Amino acid sequence: MSARIAKSNPAMKLIVLFTASFSWAFQQQDILPKYQYLDPVTSDLLLCDQCPPGTAVKRHCTTDTPTECQVCPERHFAENWHWGDTCQYCTSVCKERQLVKQQCNSTHDQLCECAPGFHLVVEFCITHSSCPPGYGVTALGTPVSETTCERCPAGHFSSRDSSTEPCLPHKNCSGLGLKTLRWGTSTSNSLCTNKTASPECSQQHSLCQTASGVNLCEKKVSRCNSLKNLTLEDLLKVTDSLPGVKVKLEDVRAVVSTCLPQQYILQLLHLWKMANYDLDLAKGLSHSLRVLRNNGAPRHLLKGLKKFSRIIGTTSTHKMYEKMFVSMLHDESCFKAHKPLNE
Ligand SMILES: *[C@@H]1O[C@H](CO)[C@@H](O)[C@H](O)[C@H]1NC(C)=O
Ligand SMILES: *[C@@H]1O[C@H](CO)[C@@H](O)[C@H](O)[C@H]1NC(C)=O
Ligand SMILES: *[C@@H]1O[C@H](CO)[C@@H](O)[C@H](O)[C@H]1NC(C)=O
Ligand SMILES: *[C@@H]1O[C@H](CO)[C@@H](O)[C@H](O)[C@H]1NC(C)=O
DSSP states (O other), rough: OEEETTOOHHHHHHHHHHHHHHHHHHTTTTTSOEEEETEEEEOOEEEEEETTTTEEEOOOOOOOSEEEEEEEEEEEEEOOOOOOOEEEOOOOOOTTTTTEEEEOOSSSSOOOETTEHHHHETTEEEEEEOOTTTEEEEOOOSSSSEEEEEOOOOEOOOOOSSSSOOOEEOOEEEEEETEEEOOOOOSSOEEOOOOGGGGGGHHHHHHHHHSSSSHHHHHHHHHHHHHOOOHHHHHHEEEEEEEEEEOOOOHHHHHHHHHHHHGHHHHHHHHHHHOOTTHHHHHHHHHHHHHHTTTTTHHHHHHHHHHHHHHOOOOOOOHHHHHHHHHHHHHHOOOOOOOTTTT
16 A cells, blocks of 8 residues: 655645555554655655565555565564565574573564573572572572572471472371470471380480490499479479579470470479570589579489489580480480470
């Protein structure tokens, strides 16, 4: 389609323009883009149709013939309406760490995107980051977006660096009919125990053999006997009598609810030691004994603690004993330190 514009007569030009646009509108073709073209032969200024995407002008319009378009050649494209006589070359390579997302066709250039595991930041493909322990993935990274993380909500945990793992719910020990050995945190699952499966005092004997002398083991066993029927009340008395930072009430309760009675005192002292790294266990125990004696604590408690204190207080065996103490506590058999959820 073409229209002839009388170049020499502005008024005429206007009329022709008006008529032409009226007729395009009438034919609902007014959306077809046009371009002005000066016919080199007739010197007429013509209004030619542009060529649609995927094509280029083969021959400009004349007063009698419309614009002739031809399809872009292989590996060329034209994205918009235009009146050029060539199409653009397709991009042939993608950048580093990119893959072809869409092959080039006559209307679209080749599209590249970041390879899996990378996303675009300004112009570069960057590795998706992972969420640290305590944080879970809420949305996986895409070629254009980074991994998104959330702090694990109450009752959930994530124990490792991961770019894919969400926060997982803590195991529900009571729901499984088990006791909670350790509460879950934001970075660890809860640990359940089967109380009857906890090692007996006599089983700890084997640890003695590797860590210290036979004498000490005998003392340890006797200690187990004399301290085997401690109650929560007893433990709270000991807790109060120890110097320094007090072990939390809830932790003492947890010891009673998850450990075997013969393990109570060791676990309690371990908790105290964790809160009071700078204090000497032997001195702490002597202090505790003095306080308990002054407060008229039960005899069995005093007796048991005194025995215990004597083992600990022997300077030559002190270090060895502590080693044994620590290795025994490493067996994860019962409650050690209560960490509030998600701390
Ligand atoms: C060309 O590719 C684009 C996407 O890059 C697509 O939307 C379009 O339909 C394709 N056209 C043809 C003719 O295949
Ligand atoms: C754990 O299980 C018990 C018993 O099935 C249930 O009452 C309790 O609400 C559960 N706790 C959580 C945190 O799901
Ligand atoms: C708990 O321990 C007992 C004795 O070892 C065993 O028979 C029982 O199956 C255990 N229960 C669970 C839930 O592990
Ligand atoms: C613990 O056992 C001793 C004897 O070994 C006994 O004298 C004491 O009353 C017991 N205590 C409790 C609370 O049962």
